Amino acid sequence: MSGRLDSDIEKVLISEEEIAAIVSRLGERISVDYADKNPLIVSVLRGAFIFVADLMRAITVPCNVDFMAVSSYGDGVKSTGVVNIVKDLSTDVAGRYVIIAEDILDTGLTLARLVELIRGRDAASVEVCAFLVKDIEGYTAPLSPKYVGTHVPNEFIVGYGLDYAEGYRNLPYVGVLKPEVYAEK
Ligand code: 5GP
Ligand code: MG
Numbered sequence: 001m002s003g004r005l006d007s008d009i010e011k012v013l014i015s016e017e018e019i020a021a022i023v024s025r026l027g028e029r030i031s032v033d034y035a036d037k038n039p040l041i042v043s044v045l046r047g048a049f050i051f052v053a054d055l056m057r058a059i060t061v062p063c064n065v066d067f068m069a070v071s072s073y074g075d076g077v078k079s080t081g082v083v084n085i086v087k088d089l090s091t092d093v094a095g096r097y098v099i100i101a102e103d104i105l106d107t108g109l110t111l112a113r114l115v116e117l118i119r120g121r122d123a124a125s126v127e128v129c130a131f132l133v134k135d136i137e138g139y140t141a142p143l144s145p146k147y148v149g150t151h152v153p154n155e156f157i158v159g160y161g162l163d164y165a166e167g168y169r170n171l172p173y174v175g176v177l178k179p180e181v182y183a184e185k
Helices: 016-033 049-058 109-119 179-183
Strands: 009-014 040-045 064-071 084-087 097-105 125-134 147-152 174-177
Touching: 009 016, 009 147, 016 049, 016 125, 016 147, 040 049, 040 109, 049 064, 049 097, 064 109, 097 109, 109 125, 174 179
Parallel strands: 040 064, 040 097, 097 125, 125 147
Antiparallel strands: 009 174, 064 084
16 A cells, blocks of 8 residues: 555546535535424444535534444445444434435445334434445345435445545545455455
């Protein structure tokens, strides 16, 4: 690995400019749909934190934020299908209009589990805002988010909050790593 994060990237999938346009469109839609609802944005740590920081500033109506940490991938690149709640919300969601903001919907197992959990706490509504949705041929995710930033191909991606072994989250764009980066591990 060289000193620069950039040099580990094979290709850029979504540029900074494209990200800004996506986030502002999502923020506008949420602002219209939740004008009088004071929604609670639930940010799924750690991957979604950068997206949520930008999304909140694109929302022009009152809203709150809380954080939840789950682990599903560990340090590798394959989904384990197991979702552990590492940190729970501090907010009582009963009667609240909840929007779960996620970095990426891959198998959707993580989100399906979270939606179920928050619904079970008597939230007034629970919707999902996924910055990215991975298109997996022949696979239908167990839920369809109300808000989707954009779709990405079925590749392992990093940047804009998304990590590989906790690295690359600080890339300001979304990209694909060079295969040799995994091989080094
Ligand atoms: P799912 O449960 O939908 O399969 O996966 C959910 C989580 O896995 C995401 O929130 C994200 O943290 C991680 N994940 C899924 N696909 C990718 C990917 O392509 N790159 C990275 N860095 N994380 C991913
Ligand atoms: Mg992750």
